[in-house]
Amino acid sequence: MREMPFLLPDLETLEPTALKAMICLQHAELLSHRSQIERLELLIAKLRRMQFGRSSEKVERQIEQLELKLEELEANQAALAPEPTPQTSTADRKSKPRKRRVLPEQLPREVHEHLPEEESCSVCKGKLKKFGEDVSEMLEYLPASFKVVRHVRPRMCCTGCDRIVQAPAPSRPIDRGMAGPGLLAHVLTAKFGDHLPLYRQSAIYAREGVELDRSTLARWVGESSSLLTPLVEVLRRHVMSASKLHGDGTPVPVLAPGTGKTRTGRLWTYVRDDRPSGSLEPPAVWFTYSPDRKGEHPQRHLAGFRGVLQADAYAGFNKLYEDGSIQQAPCMAHIRRKFYDLMEAHQSPIATEAIERVGRLYAIEKEIRGRSPDQRRTVRQARARPLLDSMHLWLRTSLALLSRKSETAAAIHYALTLWPAMVRYVDDGRIEIDNSAAERSLRGVAVGRRNYLFAGSDRGGERAAVFYTLIESAKLNGLDPEAYLRHLLTHIAEHPIRRIEELLPWNFARSLELVNHPAA
Secondary structure (H helix, E strand, O other): OOOOOOOOOOHHHOOHHHHHHHHHHHHHHHHHHHHHHHHHHHHHHHHHOOOOOHHHHHHHHHHHHHHHHHHHHHHHHHHHOOOOOOOOOHHHHHHOOOOOOOOOOOOOOOOOOOOOOOOEOOOOOOEOOOOOOOOOOOOOOOOOOOOOOOOOOOOEEOOOOOOEEOOOOOOOOOOOOOOOHHHHHHHHHHHHOOOOOHHHHHHHHHHOOOOOOHHHHHHHHHHHHHHHHHHHHHHHHHHHOOOEEEEEEEEEEEEOOOOOOEEEEEEEEEEEOOHHHOOOOOOEEEEEEEOOOOOHHHHHHOOOOOEEEEOOOOHHHHHHHOOOOEEEEOOHHHHHHHHHHHHHHHOOHHHHHHHHHHHHHHHHHHHHOOOOHHHHHHHHHHHHHHHHHHHHHHHHHHHHOOOOOOHHHHHHHHHHHHHHHHHHHHHOOOOOOOOHHHHHHOHHHHHHHHHHOOEOOHHHHHHHHHHHHHHHHHHHOOOOHHHHHHHHHHHHHHOOHHHHHHHOHHHHHHHHHHHHOOOO
């Protein structure tokens, strides 16, 4: 029985009125907790709808603090709730139904059968026979464990000519390294997928009885990066062969050698994902690193690209649009965000109306997601264009009534400056209304940046780009990143370079489908 949060007095000496007061007090406390939990859940949901990025790191810290408070309230509520007893009536139990989550079928089952202690009826001594059973399941966790794979290669000698025969040594992901592909995949996924720095991983492994110092883990990361870089180049070519890309960048602190301080590098992301417009082409993302945020970097990254670039209003992209080979498609979410901040801070009526108008455009996008480009274009021209024309006129009219120095005027001016490019999505069904695909790909970087604090060098930033490319591309194709990395590290060392495309995430996903559904 769990420990009660306070000691109950002797109920026999307690007056009914006092007992009722105690119950009412506890009930009121429970209701207060529930009310606070509902309020916090709503607030967290609202904050989570805000986009990731440099400007929202403060929001992320708010979410973390609120979630900690929510956890505390839920734990308090569980401690205060009366514990069910055998005497609890059936009616009481039915009044508060508890929805039990169905546990995944693919998990292994360990069956424990509990037979009655008595072998025969204690009343008439008759033989007991089974006429049914009650089954309940409990989810259990098995701690991660290490194992040693010992490879034994007997040396065989011919009795006739003394010739010695021995099987070749099995390949290793890292030459003469002791780490197997599963361990390497786990270390890499923990660092770049779950944002767990190597020194913390080292401490965790030490608790499990395996001493792996941070420098050893770091060496494994570097050698794995070199091994996997050729596949990242294939992914880059696939991404850049698209006719529409999502692009964005985010700052990454980088340790400045000899100073003990950090400077700001940048991770760039380019996403190919046309599934919202009904395409069957596999999605992928390519990350790359630069030591600063100068516009020359995206200009070099996209030197051979021709098509539509969905991106924010970063000035470094502007030169790409000059000759017309790359068409600009701005992000409506960025326009909306400026008005949303005004609405929250000042309850601005103009900002509120802007948010409502943008919301109607997003409602249309939700309806046509997954349809073909032609279908999307037809619906947008019929329904979104009148809304956009009306909004454009309203923005110009509202701007004339405002002080040029006001924050609301600045938000309107930002929208009007981008307007000719913003409405391009109406006439091109391939284009999205916003750049959310790129921003989603950067979420892991934003979370990891707070955990590992900085990259050790520019080379470390380049290594991070390699693993973010593989992990985020695996996610886009519905794969478990750790399972995908394990597959790569098992095969890539001996895989023919001319057939390296076979190791791309979507090809691995197809091979899994064939294993799970051989008839297909």
